Amino acid sequence: MAKRYWLMKSEPDVYSIEDLRRDEVCHWEGVRNYQARNLLRDQIRVGDGVLFYHSNAKPPGVAGVAKVVKNGYPDHTAFDPESPYHDPKSDPDAPRWFMVDVAFVEAFPALVPLATLQQTAGLEDMVVTKKGMRLSVQPVTREEWRIVLRLGRRAGKERAPRPRESR
DNA sequence: GCCAACGTTGGC
DNA sequence: GCCAACGTTGGC
Numbered sequence: 001m002a003k004r005y006w007l008m009k010s011e012p013d014v015y016s017i018e019d020l021r022r023d024e025v026c027h028w029e030g031v032r033n034y035q036a037r038n039l040l041r042d043q044i045r046v047g048d049g050v051l052f053y054h055s056n057a058k059p060p061g062v063a064g065v066a067k068v069v070k071n072g073y074p075d076h077t078a079f080d081p082e083s084p085y086h087d088p089k090s091d092p093d094a095p096r097w098f099m100v101d102v103a104f105v106e107a108f109p110a111l112v113p114l115a116t117l118q119q120t121a122g123l124e125d126m127v128v129t130k131k132g133m134r135l136s137v138q139p140v141t142r143e144e145w146r147i148v149l150r151l152g153r154r155a156g157k158e159r160a161p162r163p164r165e166s167r
Numbered sequence: 168g169c170c171a172a173c174g175t176t177g178g179c
Numbered sequence: 180g181c182c183a184a185c186g187t188t189g190g191c
Contacts, residue, residue, distance in 0.1 A: 011189090060190070133172095134173060134187085136188085
């Protein structure tokens, strides 16, 4: 399967790209939407690229890049009564919710705001720019990926020198 | 903090 | 299986 690309939302107050930089790898836990669940379980694969999106932020936007390092597996936080993501209806013998593991790749020197995405030619059909689209795990096309990475790296170039990145 | 757009739940 | 009520998401 060729490498594919995704956008995943996280509230930076809960878990930000800087948290992922520190942790290096994280479980993408707590997704409780069936459409997103299906992507995590069936579509997203090791090696795929992830745009790390800060939602409910000021401003919201793409903060950096991660990569998938573990395919979908049951989200154990659903089984934990102490977890904020606890779901008593998820049975360990037939898990309802899934997660993947992602690893830090890079943080953009400056966030690419949603408003910029909405104004950028070539991103007209990008899911995150659509009004009313709340899906927290979304597919991204190869071309959208290319454009957003260029925006993120260019944004940094205008403000501060960017250290050599591995990719 | 507001509220529009969605998704889910539950009565019938 | 409809749909009203309710809860959540997430931009503004």
